[in-house]
Amino acid sequence: MQNYFNYFTEIEEHFQRRRGTLLLLSTLDWALIETWREAGVPLEAVLRGIDKAFDKHEAKPNARTRRVNGLAWCAQAVMEAAQEMQEAAVGMARNTQADKAEQQGFESERVAAWLMRGADALMAAQLRGLAAETAQEIATRLREMAADSAACAGDLEALERNLLVLEEKLMTAIVATTGEAEMLALKEQSARELAPYKRKMQVAQIRQIEQQFLHKQLVDRHKLPRLSLFYMSQA
Structure with a gap:
């Protein structure tokens, strides 16, 4: 974190x-x-x-x-x-998990509120088919996590990994239910914007950016919440 x-x-x-x-x-x-x-x-x-x-x-x-x-x-x-x-940085000492949590402001109450906000936003999202079912499933899971005080105040690294898995699951469902024409348009837009910089990047980095570009566009279009704790500070 x-x-x-x-x-x-x-x-x-x-x-x-x-x-x-x-x-x-x-x-x-x-x-x-x-x-x-x-x-x-x-x-x-x-x-x-x-x-x-x-x-x-x-x-x-x-x-x-x-x-x-x-x-x-x-x-x-x-x-x-x-x-x-x-x-x-090799050999430098790291802060303890508790110290990091305190410094970053990830109090259990804030974490629980963040999880509930994400659940509410998913339930309100205008989705269909598999995407809607997945969003509802994840919303239920987020509410369960928010009600678990141990999860909110415990291992933040583990909680973050869990949230990223849920977000990836949601994006997979969103992509699966997005029309072929819309996906093609998004990929073409990504290719146009990346074109001037491709020679300065490695193939793996280009692919990662293309995926992030696609996900961000879909998140914005469907007004979906970001689940990562990182975005707590941006809310």
């Missing part, structure tokens, strides 16, 4: 500062940030990577005429910064 309540906001603002002008992040950019968050890339590593990418770009003769127009431009530098930080 990362101790970054404003992970997305910090990255967006730092990117805008380095670019020098306001540029709203695209769906692709948000999907990329989600891949970093899910991969456990520290916020500091992302910010360092952004700085490194812009420093390299600004050293070029044509820097003033060619702006960095997307966060994906910084992807390789971010992964390099994360690797450097990981190597530097």
Whole structure:
């Protein structure tokens, strides 16, 4: 569980500062940030990577005429910064689970309320067929978890893994009930937005971003809740 309540906001603002002008992040950019968050890339590593990418770009003769127009431009530098930080962190002591929970504000009451909010949102979602059945099933499970004080106050890492499994189960059902034409349109949009950056990314990273892009688009269209505890700070 990362101790970054404003992970997305910090990255967006730092990117805008380095670019020098306001540029709203695209769906692709948000999907990329989600891949970093899910991969456990520290916020500091992302910010360092952004700085490194812009420093390299600004050293070029044509820097003033060619702006960095997307966060994906910084992807390789971010992964390099994360690797450097990981190597530097070897042997460092970690905080205890209790300390982390207290620092991050994951009190049992807040966790229970978050789970109930997710359950209510799933029940209100306009879904059909398998997707609707899965949403109802997950909503019931979330309410059971919210009523279990031990689950809310216990191992947050285990709870987070459980929530991510439930979210993945929901997305699988959503994808299965999405029409062929809509899926094709979403994948084509993803391919267009990724095209300028593909040569700077590894194949595995491209596939992960494409999946995140698709999931984010479907979540937004169906107004679905995010279940991860990470999003508690964004609510």
